[in-house]
Amino acid sequence: ELHYPQEINAAEQLVDVHVRNGHGDAVAIHFEDEEITYAELQDRVNRMGNALADLGVEAGDRVVARFPNRPEAIVTCLAVQKIGAVALPSMKLLRAKELRYIINNAEASTVVVYDGLLEEVNNALPDLDTVENVVVAQRNGVEHDHHDYDELLEAASPELEAYPTERDDLALMLYTSGTTGRPKGAIHTHRHVLATADGYARYCIEPTEDDVFGGNPPLPFAYGYGDLVTFPLRFGASVSLVEDASPEDLLEATEEHGITVMCSIPTGYNQMLSQHPDATEEYDLSSLRLGLSAGEPLTPTTFENVKEEYGIKLLDGIGTTEMLHIFISHRHDEEIDPSATGFAVPGYEAKIIDPDTGEECERGEAGLLAVRGPTGVEYWDRPEKQADAVEDGWSLPGDIFVQREDGRFEYKSRNDDLIVSSGYNIPGPEVEAVVEEVEEVAEVAVVGSPHEERGEIVKAFVVTAEGATGDDGLVERIQNHVKDTLAPYKYPRAVEFVESLPRTETGKIRRTELRERERQ
Numbered sequence: 001e002l003h004y005p006q007e008i009n010a011a012e013q014l015v016d017v018h019v020r021n022g023h024g025d026a027v028a029i030h031f032e033d034e035e036i037t038y039a040e041l042q043d044r045v046n047r048m049g050n051a052l053a054d055l056g057v058e059a060g061d062r063v064v065a066r067f068p069n070r071p072e073a074i075v076t077c078l079a080v081q082k083i084g085a086v087a088l089p090s091m092k093l094l095r096a097k098e099l100r101y102i103i104n105n106a107e108a109s110t111v112v113v114y115d116g117l118l119e120e121v122n123n124a125l126p127d128l129d130t131v132e133n134v135v136v137a138q139r140n141g142v143e144h145d146h147h148d149y150d151e152l153l154e155a156a157s158p159e160l161e162a163y164p165t166e167r168d169d170l171a172l173m174l175y176t177s178g179t180t181g182r183p184k185g186a187i188h189t190h191r192h193v194l195a196t197a198d199g200y201a202r203y204c205i206e207p208t209e210d211d212v213f214g215g216n217p218p219l220p221f222a223y224g225y226g227d228l229v230t231f232p233l234r235f236g237a238s239v240s241l242v243e244d245a246s247p248e249d250l251l252e253a254t255e256e257h258g259i260t261v262m263c264s265i266p267t268g269y270n271q272m273l274s275q276h277p278d279a280t281e282e283y284d285l286s287s288l289r290l291g292l293s294a295g296e297p298l299t300p301t302t303f304e305n306v307k308e309e310y311g312i313k314l315l316d317g318i319g320t321t322e323m324l325h326i327f328i329s330h331r332h333d334e335e336i337d338p339s340a341t342g343f344a345v346p347g348y349e350a351k352i353i354d355p356d357t358g359e360e361c362e363r364g365e366a367g368l369l370a371v372r373g374p375t376g377v378e379y380w381d382r383p384e385k386q387a388d389a390v391e392d393g394w395s396l397p398g399d400i401f402v403q404r405e406d407g408r409f410e411y412k413s414r415n416d417d418l419i420v421s422s423g424y425n426i427p428g429p430e431v432e433a434v435v436e437e438v439e440e441v442a443e444v445a446v447v448g449s450p451h452e453e454r455g456e457i458v459k460a461f462v463v464t465a466e467g468a469t470g471d472d473g474l475v476e477r478i479q480n481h482v483k484d485t486l487a488p489y490k491y492p493r494a495v496e497f498v499e500s501l502p503r504t505e506t507g508k509i510r511r512t513e514l515r516e517r518e519r520q
């Protein structure tokens, strides 16, 4: 079990502790040609914390950080946490409609945003009820009339004592799509943040100060936040950050920054393998010691290909935004069976239950995964969702697993309507609601369809309105409308026109039937 003192501040633990311990000159962040040491990171975090406090941000306030994977994102989140406020990293592809909902729901007081991502904030701003400050990091010369990130930092003091947060005070809030189309804020405490490193990372990855974490999961994805912020900084290691990293960027960064622990999703590894089949001849990848994989199921083929090409094991894991990071995985130093996800991470317990009775299943029997441990599901202001997601202290992530005789957990499928495509969680019903807005659409059902590279793709079954023709033109109009309304990765890559949708007696669409049809 992990014990933390009553008073603890995650940002202080991730940065100041290292400076105090004489590690201030060690590199914390590699970004482009820059090497930011722990002492420099502390200086920036302190200035940003003071600047935010001067703007009126108080302990407990929610502050949105909207950045690609850049150092300012880390500085902002840590500064927010250091003054006792709550960091809310925002996925960069979110559109004004989604931002409006999230920021109003979180009642955020402040938005700190990269100028390349300002437009959707400006579009949402007239309807943001609680936002008092917008701070812009101007990196591309985008004109604005908000506070300027660099000017604020320049003017602020570099001295800052961490706010005396308690271990169960909120530190981080991450919105997850869920299946309903209304994103849910998963809230996490200072203790939760540190526990992801002190459990999963410490035992499954065993990081040292010499490790360099790198990869492409976005920082607002809980997987990316752990891999690229919490883990490197908890262990006095460093992170190689690459903005919008292509497979080539990741291979280059591995050579340039000496990445030792690569972090990606199966689609990311497959893209690296297929786009650079001779990577080891093109790049020096000898620094790599391990790869982490999550976000979607890892196939044994990808595991073997990565092992053969890069000479490293891929540690598959399953986590959720609600649990903050991975709770089932192998350990890097044990024999990995790539057909299974692994064992419960030290500190967590996992079991398989019958979805109808809640009784524990026998080994070998498929059922609903239930987990508990040092992190847990807590939603911001959604008691009805909270009740569905937790039973008797056990969190129910909504996945069907089997626990084998050897104790390993093997993934089977999702238990709900969430489509997992290239690591993005896409709620089918949310896409349906937008497709339905197209005039020529009478009815629609959206499900995941298996796809070799992306795991699944979003597929829409559409019944056209009278007089409309289901042709390529309509497919394009549907796709463009979704791309213009929601984050573009949610658009249906496949559209099939059908006479009618399968329905239950009570009129509910039988998405299971459509999903099964796709799997045949």
Ligand code: 3SK
Pocket: 221, 222, 223, 224, 294, 295, 296, 317, 318, 319, 320, 321, 324, 325, 326
């Ligand atoms: O998708 C996952 O497996 C995952 C892993 C770590 C953190 C968050 C998530 C959703």
